[in-house]
Amino acid sequence: MTYPLAIITLYLIILSFQYITTCLLIRKLKVQYIQYELQKSGCVPNHYKKLFKTPIRELKSLDFIPVSYLKVREFVCSLPPGWGVLLYHRETKTYAIAGIRRPFEPVYSFDIEFYTFFKDERLLNTMNSKIHGVLGQVPNTIVQDVYADRISGQWQAHRDKLSEIAPTNPPRVLHPDRFLEIFQNNLKVYIDQLVKTKQIFPVREPGVFQYRWFSILKLTHKIIPGNKKTAKLVKRRGQQAKTDPSIRVDIPIELEIEQFERIQRLNRGLVGRRLRTWLLLGSLGLFVATFVPFISSLDLAILLGALLLHEGGHLLAMKLCQYRDTSMLFIPFLGAVAIAPQKEDATIAQKFWVFLAGPLPGLILGIGDRVP
Structure with missing residues (x-):
């Protein structure tokens, strides 16, 4: 009976961990109005220009013509500006x-x-595996997300919808500047609507907002299954890349560095001290509750003491080596774990002492107990 219960508990812990970390990440985010600026080629980093050759080539095969590079002020405040390419399809x-x-x-x-x-x-907007990150309805916009394996499939879905609408409501011809102006205004109206419906709220900085808790829960409920759906799409494309090498793109080192810094910014201060305390106490309560039916109070106290001694050694070493945001979690049926964000500048010696500091107190006590 204990073994199946342990498996079920572990599964629930993993599932809840996904939800908790996603909620915490969204809760920490500050968002802003998105801005697009047309940019000349000389202003764009070379590794981006090299990367964008791939989608430009594929979109050209669908009769799109390149218009301009774009500099993008990201939706998330803490992220640096991004880059993009604007293209146009004359016929549609x-x-x-x-x-x-x-x-x-x-x-x-x-x-x-x-x-x-x-x-x-x-506006008709056709995206690909992004709708799970959109909160609520976008005003005056028909949004469709197709989760297509290829750009051609996504474009076909857009054309199919366009053919339904165009006979009674023809498309507008817009100059690139005018298109970006109207598009950005649509995005502003969308964010203002989220404020009006109390799904996000303004903070002290002008034009900056944060999600309310019920919005965080709604988004989390969409994002986790959406990410799984996207993962399946990535897997399908990975299979296709085995026979079509053009699908695979080499990641430039500059982008790897940017991606690492991006993750660091998003994860910095993800869990505050008060929340870490509540997580510790909550996991401890769950740990105790799962063991109470199976072992005596004395055995449970001994087990907790051993875990605290072991993980406390890791935590102490982390503190001495200046790891930040250290914490400890109990895992029902398994034990406990000392955790901290990765310390990129940690030396081999520091990592060694953090690793050794867990079993070391127990070894010292064991040796001391043997000494007459």
Whole structure:
């Protein structure tokens, strides 16, 4: 009976960990109005220009023509500006924006969206595996997410929807500057609506917002299954890359560094001291509750003492080696673990002492007990 219960408990812990970490990440985010600026080629970092050759080539095969590079002020405040490419399809009066997907995947590297504005000022927006990150309804916009393996499949879905709408509501011809102006205004209206409906709230900095808790829970409920769906898409593209090497893109070292710094910024201060305390106490309570039916109080106290001694050694060493945001969690049926964000400048000696500091107190006590 204990073994199946342990498996079920472990599964629930892993599942809850996903939800908790996603909630914490969203809770920490500060968001802002997105801005796009047309940029000349000379202003764009070379590694981005080299990367963008791939989506430009594929979109050209669909009769899109490159218009300009874009500098993008990201939705998340803590992130540096991003880069993109603006392209145009004359026949359908449709713009495409190609950017870099985050996290960057060699077989699924680019984030491409298609946009068509109509005479009644509605917008048709076709994205690919991004809808799970959108909160609520986007005003005056028809949003479709196709989770397509190829850009051509995504574009076909956009054209199919366009053919339904265009006979009674023809697309508008827009100059690139005008397109970006209207598009950014749509995004602003969307964010203002989120404020009005109390899904996000303004903070002290002007034009900066944070999610409310019920919005965090709604987004988390969408993001986790959405990420799983995206993972399946990445897996399919990985299989296709075995027979079509053009799908795979080499990641430049500059982008790997940017991606690492991006993750560091997002994770910095993810769990505050008060929350770490509550997580410790909550996991301890769950740990005790799972063992109470099976072992005596004395045995449980001895087990807790041994775990605290072992993990306390790790924590002490982490503190002495200046690891930040250290904490400890109990894992039902398994034990406990001392945790801290990775310390990139940790020396081999520091890592060794952190590793050794767990069993060391027990070894010292054991040797001391043997000495007459």
